[in-house]
Amino acid sequence: MRLHRLLLVFLAFAVSLRAQQPPQNNSSVLDANGTAHVTRVIPVPTTISPEAQDTLRRPAGAENQTLAERRTSTDAWQTHAGEVSLKAYPVKIESLTIAGVPVRNILPLDETPRHPDHVLINVHGGGFNADSGSFTESIPIANLTHTRVVAVLYRLAPEHPFPAAVDDTIAVYRDLLKTYKPSHIALYGTSAGAILTAEVAVRLTQLNLPLPGALGIFSGMGDLSQTTDSQAMYALRGLTGSLPVAGTQPRNTDYTGTTDPKDPVLSPLHADLHGMPPTLFITSTRDQLLSGTTILHRAFLRSGDNAQLIVFEALPHAFWNDISLPETKEAYTYMADFFSQQLNH
Known part of the structure; x- marks a missing residue:
C-alpha cells in the first residue's frame, strides 16, 4: 500500500514536471470560430546584433x-x-512652460545653431498614463539633427482622458507657430506618442490650422476601436511576458473615456487623411503595434500621402528606447535624416 502511494506521488511529480517543460514542437489548431491555438518554438534569430539577441533572452520585467x-x-x-x-x-536641457503646458526644451550644443528656424515637437510614449520617452525620444534627435526639440509633457490619463493630450499638444503647436513656419516644424512620437501624433494632425485639419512639415509615427496605430493581429500575438516585450487572450478583457477606457472609439480624431484611421505631411513610420516584427503601424501606413498611402515605412527584425515594441542596441543607433539615424531632409526642402 505504501509502495502504491509512493508510485502515485512519483507519477504526479512526473506529470507536473512535464507540464513545466516548454513545448518542443510547433502546432496550430483552428477552432470552429477560426481562432488559432498556436504553439511555436522560435529561436533567438542570428539576423540581429549580438546586443539585440541578448535583450530577447531577458525575461519580462x-x-x-x-x-x-x-x-x-x-x-x-x-x-x-x-x-x-x-x-x-x-x-x-531646460524646463519651460509653453502656452501653459510644461515642456522639456532640448537644445543642440552648436555654438552657432545650424537650424535656428526649425523646431521638432516630441510627444512621448507611456500608454498615455506615464512618461516613458520625453528624454530618450528627444535627446538623440536634437543632437543628430542639430535642431531644437520641444518635448511636450501633456496631461496624463486616467485623470485627464482624451482629448486632453491632443489639446495640450495643439496649444504648444499654436504657440510655436508664432515663431516658426509650419513647414519648418516636425511632430513625432513613439507608442502612445505615435498615436497622439496622428490624432493631432487630424485635429489640426479640423481646426483649419496649417499642418507641420513632417510627421514621425514610431510604433503606433490609428484605430482604438479594435484589436489587431500583432496585439493578439505579442506582449510589450515581444514573446515574453503575460498576454491576455484577445477579446477576453474589457476595453480599457482610461484614455478614450466616453468618446466613441471610432471618432476620427481619437482613431485617425476613420478620418480623411488626404493631404497629410510626409510621414515616416517605424516598427519591428515583434512589436505589439506592428499591425497598427502598418495599417495606418497603408491608409496614408491610399490617401496619396508621402509615407515611408521601416520594419526592423525581431525586436519588441519601441526597442529604440534601449540606447545600447546598434539597431537603436540605426533607428535614430533614420528618424533624424528624415526630419532633416523634409524640413530643409
Whole structure:
C-alpha cells in the first residue's frame, strides 16, 4: 500500500514536471470560430546584433503594477535612460512652460545653431498614463539633427482622458507657430506618442490650422476601436511576458473615456487623411503595434500621402528606447535624416 502511494506521488511529480517543460514542437489548431491555438518554438534569430539577441533572452520585467508603481518605476527608468542618452548624444536641457503646458526644451550644443528656424515637437510614449520617452525620444534627435526639440509633457490619463493630450499638444503647436513656419516644424512620437501624433494632425485639419512639415509615427496605430493581429500575438516585450487572450478583457477606457472609439480624431484611421505631411513610420516584427503601424501606413498611402515605412527584425515594441542596441543607433539615424531632409526642402 505504501509502495502504491509512493508510485502515485512519483507519477504526479512526473506529470507536473512535464507540464513545466516548454513545448518542443510547433502546432496550430483552428477552432470552429477560426481562432488559432498556436504553439511555436522560435529561436533567438542570428539576423540581429549580438546586443539585440541578448535583450530577447531577458525575461519580462515587473508586471501587474499599480498605476502609482508604474509611474514611479517609469520615471526612475526614464531619468536614468536620459542620463545615458545624454552621454552619447550631448545636448542642453531646460524646463519651460509653453502656452501653459510644461515642456522639456532640448537644445543642440552648436555654438552657432545650424537650424535656428526649425523646431521638432516630441510627444512621448507611456500608454498615455506615464512618461516613458520625453528624454530618450528627444535627446538623440536634437543632437543628430542639430535642431531644437520641444518635448511636450501633456496631461496624463486616467485623470485627464482624451482629448486632453491632443489639446495640450495643439496649444504648444499654436504657440510655436508664432515663431516658426509650419513647414519648418516636425511632430513625432513613439507608442502612445505615435498615436497622439496622428490624432493631432487630424485635429489640426479640423481646426483649419496649417499642418507641420513632417510627421514621425514610431510604433503606433490609428484605430482604438479594435484589436489587431500583432496585439493578439505579442506582449510589450515581444514573446515574453503575460498576454491576455484577445477579446477576453474589457476595453480599457482610461484614455478614450466616453468618446466613441471610432471618432476620427481619437482613431485617425476613420478620418480623411488626404493631404497629410510626409510621414515616416517605424516598427519591428515583434512589436505589439506592428499591425497598427502598418495599417495606418497603408491608409496614408491610399490617401496619396508621402509615407515611408521601416520594419526592423525581431525586436519588441519601441526597442529604440534601449540606447545600447546598434539597431537603436540605426533607428535614430533614420528618424533624424528624415526630419532633416523634409524640413530643409
